[in-house]
Amino acid sequence: MPQGQVSQGWHGPYPTSSPTAAPLIVARFTKSQCHPCPARAHCTTSRDSHRTVGFPPRELRDLQLRVRAEQQTPEWKTRYAVRSGVDGTVNEFAHGHGMRRCRYRGQGKVHLQHVLTAIAINIERLSGLPPTEEAPPPRRPTAFQTYLDQHEIPRLKSWRTLST
Numbered sequence: 581m582p583q584g585q586v587s588q589g590w591h592g593p594y595p596t597s598s599p600t601a602a603p604l605i606v607a608r609f610t611k612s613q614c615h616p617c618p619a620r621a622h623c624t625t626s627r628d629s630h631r632t633v634g635f636p637p638r639e640l641r642d643l644q645l646r647v648r649a650e651q652q653t654p655e656w657k658t659r660y661a662v663r664s665g666v667d668g669t670v671n672e673f674a675h676g677h678g679m680r681r682c683r684y685r686g687q688g689k690v691h692l693q694h695v696l697t698a699i700a701i702n703i704e705r706l707s708g709l710p711p712t713e714e715a716p717p718p719r720r721p722t723a724f725q726t727y728l729d730q731h732e733i734p735r736l737k738s739w740r741t742l743s744t
Contacts, residue, residue, distance in 0.1 A: 587607035587608060587609055587633070590605055590606070590607050591605070591606050591608070592604060592605040592606050593605050593636075593637055602636045602637070602640050603636070603637065604634035604635065604636060605634065605635055605636070605637060606632050606633070606634050607632065607633045607634075607635075608630060608631075608632050609630055609631040609632070609633075610630055611630045613630070613631075672701070673697070673698070673701065677697050677700075677701065679694065679697060
């Protein structure tokens with residue numbers, strides 16, 4: 581009800597121009613209601629036309645309000661923080677490295693381009709990290725190495741020396 585006016589009729593729901601968008605219910609107001617209104621400039625820029633207001637069906641509007649309220653909770657913000665980090669990476673991949681368009685045709689070649697670009701991005705990120713001060717911890721011995729140690733069988737430095 582813009583400025584207390586009652587619409588002349590509701591129509592719809594109508595499908596929208598986007599196939600993924602929700603249908604809209606449309607309320608129409610007449611020219612005689614819109615022309616004398618002091619808030620007309622806030623509603624429409626058309627000089628001759630009347631005002632139409634579109635809104636989603638009640639079920640979708642209720643869902644929208646519930647989801648918006650949920651987005652204000654700390655739990656939702658914690659979960660979204662993970663996604664925002666991933667979104668930044670995808671954005672860098674798409675815009676920073678030109679992955680919106682591929683250089684090659686065919687799924688195999690496109691996949692290879694994506695993999696090589698991802699490797700290049702990872703190398704670029706790793707090169708920007710500060711060097712670590714300490715050496716990484718040694719790997720745990722394998723079951724075979726543990727068996728050799730338990731039976732006091734000496735481990736060779738290189739298994740390639742077995743043939744000589």
